Amino acid sequence: QEVTLRLAHVFPKQSSVGEAANRFAELASERSNGRIEVAVFPAGQLGGDEAIGRELSRGTIQLAFINPNSMVGIDPLFDFHILPFVAQSYEEADRIYYGEPNVIHRTLNETMERHRLKNLGYFENDFRAISNSRRPVASVADLQGLKMRVVPSQSLKLLFEKAGVQVVTLPFPEIFTALQQGAVDGQENGVILIDQARFFEAQKYVTLSNHSYVMSSIAASQRALDDLSPEDQALLTAIGDEVGKWQVQRNRENVATALENIRAAGLEITELSPEAVAEFRALAEEVWAELTPVYGEERVAELRTLIDG
Amino acid sequence: MILVLLGFLLIGLPVGIAFSLFILIQPERWNVSLDYAAQTTLDALLVYPFLAIPLFMLAGELMTQGGLTRQLVGVSKRMMAHVPASMGHIMIGASAMMGAVTGSSVAAVAAIGRALGPEMLQRGYKPGYVGALNASAGLLGVLLPPSIPLILYGSAVGASITQLFLATLLPGLIFVVAIMAVHALRARHVLENGIEHEAPSATASRTFAAEFLSALPALFMPVMVLGGIYTGIFTPTEAAGVAAVYALLYIVVSRSVGSRQLGDAFVRAAISAAAVMFIIGFTTIFNRALTLEQIPQDLATFAIDLTQNPLLFLLLVNLALLVVGMFMETSAAILLMGPLLAPAATQYGIDPIHFGIIVVINIEIGLLTPPLAANLYVASLTNRIPIMALLRQIGWFLLACLVMLAAITYVPGIALWYRILPGY
Amino acid sequence: MAERGGTAARPPLPADRYPWFRRMQSLERGIVAGEKTVCAVALLVMALTTVASVVVRNLGLALPNYSEIGLAALVPLTLIGGALCTYLGSHISVEIVHALGSPLLRRAAAAITAVGVLAFAAIYFRSGWILMQEFRLTGDKLLDLGTPLWPLAALFPVGMALMAFHVVLQVIAMAIGPDNRGVAP
Ligand code: NA
Ligand code: NA
Numbered sequence: 001q002e003v004t005l006r007l008a009h010v011f012p013k014q015s016s017v018g019e020a021a022n023r024f025a026e027l028a029s030e031r032s033n034g035r036i037e038v039a040v041f042p043a044g045q046l047g048g049d050e051a052i053g054r055e056l057s058r059g060t061i062q063l064a065f066i067n068p069n070s071m072v073g074i075d076p077l078f079d080f081h082i083l084p085f086v087a088q089s090y091e092e093a094d095r096i097y098y099g100e101p102n103v104i105h106r107t108l109n110e111t112m113e114r115h116r117l118k119n120l121g122y123f124e125n126d127f128r129a130i131s132n133s134r135r136p137v138a139s140v141a142d143l144q145g146l147k148m149r150v151v152p153s154q155s156l157k158l159l160f161e162k163a164g165v166q167v168v169t170l171p172f173p174e175i176f177t178a179l180q181q182g183a184v185d186g187q188e189n190g191v192i193l194i195d196q197a198r199f200f201e202a203q204k205y206v207t208l209s210n211h212s213y214v215m216s217s218i219a220a221s222q223r224a225l226d227d228l229s230p231e232d233q234a235l236l237t238a239i240g241d242e243v244g245k246w247q248v249q250r251n252r253e254n255v256a257t258a259l260e261n262i263r264a265a266g267l268e269i270t271e272l273s274p275e276a277v278a279e280f281r282a283l284a285e286e287v288w289a290e291l292t293p294v295y296g297e298e299r300v301a302e303l304r305t306l307i308d309g
Numbered sequence: 310m311i312l313v314l315l316g317f318l319l320i321g322l323p324v325g326i327a328f329s330l331f332i333l334i335q336p337e338r339w340n341v342s343l344d345y346a347a348q349t350t351l352d353a354l355l356v357y358p359f360l361a362i363p364l365f366m367l368a369g370e371l372m373t374q375g376g377l378t379r380q381l382v383g384v385s386k387r388m389m390a391h392v393p394a395s396m397g398h399i400m401i402g403a404s405a406m407m408g409a410v411t412g413s414s415v416a417a418v419a420a421i422g423r424a425l426g427p428e429m430l431q432r433g434y435k436p437g438y439v440g441a442l443n444a445s446a447g448l449l450g451v452l453l454p455p456s457i458p459l460i461l462y463g464s465a466v467g468a469s470i471t472q473l474f475l476a477t478l479l480p481g482l483i484f485v486v487a488i489m490a491v492h493a494l495r496a497r498h499v500l501e502n503g504i505e506h507e508a509p510s511a512t513a514s515r516t517f518a519a520e521f522l523s524a525l526p527a528l529f530m531p532v533m534v535l536g537g538i539y540t541g542i543f544t545p546t547e548a549a550g551v552a553a554v555y556a557l558l559y560i561v562v563s564r565s566v567g568s569r570q571l572g573d574a575f576v577r578a579a580i581s582a583a584a585v586m587f588i589i590g591f592t593t594i595f596n597r598a599l600t601l602e603q604i605p606q607d608l609a610t611f612a613i614d615l616t617q618n619p620l621l622f623l624l625l626v627n628l629a630l631l632v633v634g635m636f637m638e639t640s641a642a643i644l645l646m647g648p649l650l651a652p653a654a655t656q657y658g659i660d661p662i663h664f665g666i667i668v669v670i671n672i673e674i675g676l677l678t679p680p681l682a683a684n685l686y687v688a689s690l691t692n693r694i695p696i697m698a699l700l701r702q703i704g705w706f707l708l709a710c711l712v713m714l715a716a717i718t719y720v721p722g723i724a725l726w727y728r729i730l731p732g733y
Numbered sequence: 734m735a736e737r738g739g740t741a742a743r744p745p746l747p748a749d750r751y752p753w754f755r756r757m758q759s760l761e762r763g764i765v766a767g768e769k770t771v772c773a774v775a776l777l778v779m780a781l782t783t784v785a786s787v788v789v790r791n792l793g794l795a796l797p798n799y800s801e802i803g804l805a806a807l808v809p810l811t812l813i814g815g816a817l818c819t820y821l822g823s824h825i826s827v828e829i830v831h832a833l834g835s836p837l838l839r840r841a842a843a844a845i846t847a848v849g850v851l852a853f854a855a856i857y858f859r860s861g862w863i864l865m866q867e868f869r870l871t872g873d874k875l876l877d878l879g880t881p882l883w884p885l886a887a888l889f890p891v892g893m894a895l896m897a898f899h900v901v902l903q904v905i906a907m908a909i910g911p912d913n914r915g916v917a918p
Contacts, residue, residue: 550783583814
């Protein structure tokens with residue numbers, strides 16, 4: 001029998017995620033000989049990540065490319081995988097996030113399953129960077145006293161607070177005006193988003209701090225999957241895995257382009273020295289310690305072992 | 310099927326209920342879940358920029374109660390002593406000022422309607438006209454920066470938001486002139502005896518200096534709100550709360566209003582705000598159903614595929630967007646239509662900044678076109694005027710909007726004027 | 734949408750013949766006073782929390798961002814306020830029927846409208862109930878202060894019940910009263 005599945009995500013159609021989502025839809029139709037049709041709703045047409053997550057859980061949306069860390073209001077374990085300074089380079093990210101299954105994947109998958117979501121594959125959002133309009137940020141001390149919008153995540157808010165930042169909460173559509181008029185000095189997001197949301201128009205300095213790596217999930221509604229045959233479920237899982245891997249490569253090309261755009265717009269781009277990274281890592285270590293009660297002793301210990309390789 | 314919706318509206322069902330029920334009587338047809346209908350409403354309400362709507366309504370109500378509005382009007386009237394029907398021009402000017410403060414049309418309508426609507430009614434304007442002028446001038450909330458719809462367009466399409474803000478300045482000013490022209494032409498017809506009544510509490514005996522001095526607390530208000538936003542002390546949404554608390558403090562300090570009246574003012578503002586938020590909260594499921602059915606998406610594709618001629622393309626885009634604007638809420642419509650249409654526009658050689666202004670003006674005009682016409686509804690509520698009376702007066706303003714839209718569409722220089730500035 | 738505000742603004746009714754109805758009306762007046770208080774307080778909370786967040790940010794105080802509470806206050810304002818608007822007849826609606834129709838037509842429209850509002854209230858009552866139960870189970874909350882979502886969902890059944898109550902009284906008033914102006918929710 002034929003089935004139509006709705007796939008939602010918050011990324012622009014032309015982004016690597018948007019392309020990957022369309023690819024997912026094409027492959028699903030092709031490989032099921034037209035039995036499975038996937039209708040893609042990009043760019044937050046069906047709401048933000050949190051809303052999409054709830055709908056997946058209820059089965060009113062069947063598929064999504066989702067940032068599970070945005071669902072931390074639903075479950076505190078949803079932002080375990082974006083803890084600061086787990087990975088600093090793409091080599092580390094590839095090993096930890098896309099290598100052998102480990103505590104990060106287990107935590108994410110189990111948390112998703114508890115909320116009736118099923119992971120079909122992982123994709124890359126971005127390393128996070130720091131932008132601001134005041135001064136180049138080359139060390140922890142440079143952050144002192146800045147007013148910054150930080151993504152609502154337990155660990156990242158804590159990290160910036162510990163660095164002496166005045167953490168400000170702002171909804172996404174208000175960030176641009178707030179940056180432009182100086183209500184906040186800076187924000188932290190990946191360079192692709194800084195480029196695409198035009199934040200660079202209101203900022204002077206970008207630090208490629210890589211303070212957190214955001215891996216995201218190609219997710220299905222468990223309810224919707226249960227209605228499919230085991231073969232079709234396997235088919236979607238295989239496509240999720242394949243498309244996720246494709247997106248990671250594609251996204252890295254886009255990071256380079258975004259960085260060029262930001263540079264061309266006249267922003268000063270700073271990379272952290274090894275000493276500065278060590279400073280930030282020490283702060284991150286405090287954050288990890290403080291959040292251990294939330295995530296659990298064992299889990300954090302396992303993550304430490306994983307990082308030490 | 311659309312007849313069912315119109316039927317619901319015509320028998321007098323509240324607008325929010327009519328749109329919502331229309332979808333919910335056929336949940337399978339529209340692929341929505343009856344179980345989770347309330348979630349859609351909750352998601353629609355928990356949006357920070359919406360806080361500005363009730364708060365500006367409260368600020369307007371408190372300003373009127375506390376006499377701040379009367380002071381502002383007094384000074385403005387003195388300054389425009391020789392302009393006929395000056396109260397309407399004051400409302401337009403105040404809307405422009407509000408436009409520089411807020412990023413949303415509905416918030417501008419709410420604030421200005423609450424503050425100046427009663428003054429206009431007292432001076433003998435037809436109620437429907439007051440509402441129509443209020444609703445139309447409210448578009449300045451978006452046509453002058455800051456502007457939430459332009460931010461949404463810019464970030465969805467990847468167009469420079471700074472340039473969009475610059476680009477909208479000239480169209481915004483032209484719009485001020487256009488609305489003032491409509492007012493100048495229409496004023497005689499919509500005033501009893503063709504002239505404005507004098508204010509009941511005439512202050513003609515006082516010198517201008519004395520009046521100006523006594524109006525300082527009121528005059529300080531726009532200065533503070535504008536200054537606060539442009540020095541980065543607060544965001545446009547927060548400005549609404551600051552304005553309301555300022556007016557509240559003025560009332561408390563000056564003791565101009567008793568506590569009972571003050572409570573009544575809160576209740577009145579709350580009732581209007583609730584009616585507006587009710588529409589926002591419960592029409593969302595209708596927007597969602599349209600999106601799920603890909604109806605606006607198909608309309609965009611249709612406009613793109615029908616022609617190869619850029620001028621004709623722009624015409625079709627305008628028509629499609631006007632239709633979408635009739636049925637969809639602003640933010641949803643822009644996030645949906647912007648990314649669908651902008652790539653095609655670029656292929657026809659239309660500048661994405663210019664196109665952004667076209668899209669946003671189009672969808673903003675939708676705030677004046679029934680059946681889903683937020684500006685009209687808010688103006689009707691804040692001024693306590695029946696919607697039908699307002700509809701009878703909106704025609705001239707809509708005409709002015711459409712003429713302006715045509716000019717901006719086919720004379721790119723109006724939006725792209727800022728390219729003469731160094732650095733662009 | 735002319736507002737029949739104030740305390741004693743209901744159309745005159747032959748309530749004397751129906752004492753039980755008079756009692757229900759006085760109950761309704763009490764409820765309306767409560768609804769007005771909830772809405773006014775919600776508005777005050779929005780104003781104060783917004784200004785508090787401005788102060789906190791600009792003075793760099795080590796206090797949380799209270800505006801989330803103001804945001805949450807939009808929900809009671811809308812839902813309890815929605816019920817209040819039903820009582821006052823201050824919902825936005827298109828009033829062609831009132832202007833044109835014959836008394837019979839007006840009555841018919843009013844009856845259909847009442848049925849429509851009741852159906853609407855029933856759907857959102859049920860949906861809000863489901864949502865509330867789910868939120869209690871999952872402990873969903875808003876992100877900044879951790880404001881729980883279930884009380885917000887619980888406002889749906891409350892608001893819808895109040896709305897239905899007002900409509901039912903309006904229908905009864907129409908049925909027993911000489912006043913045929915009809916229900917204008
Ligand atoms: Na504006
Ligand atoms: Na409209």
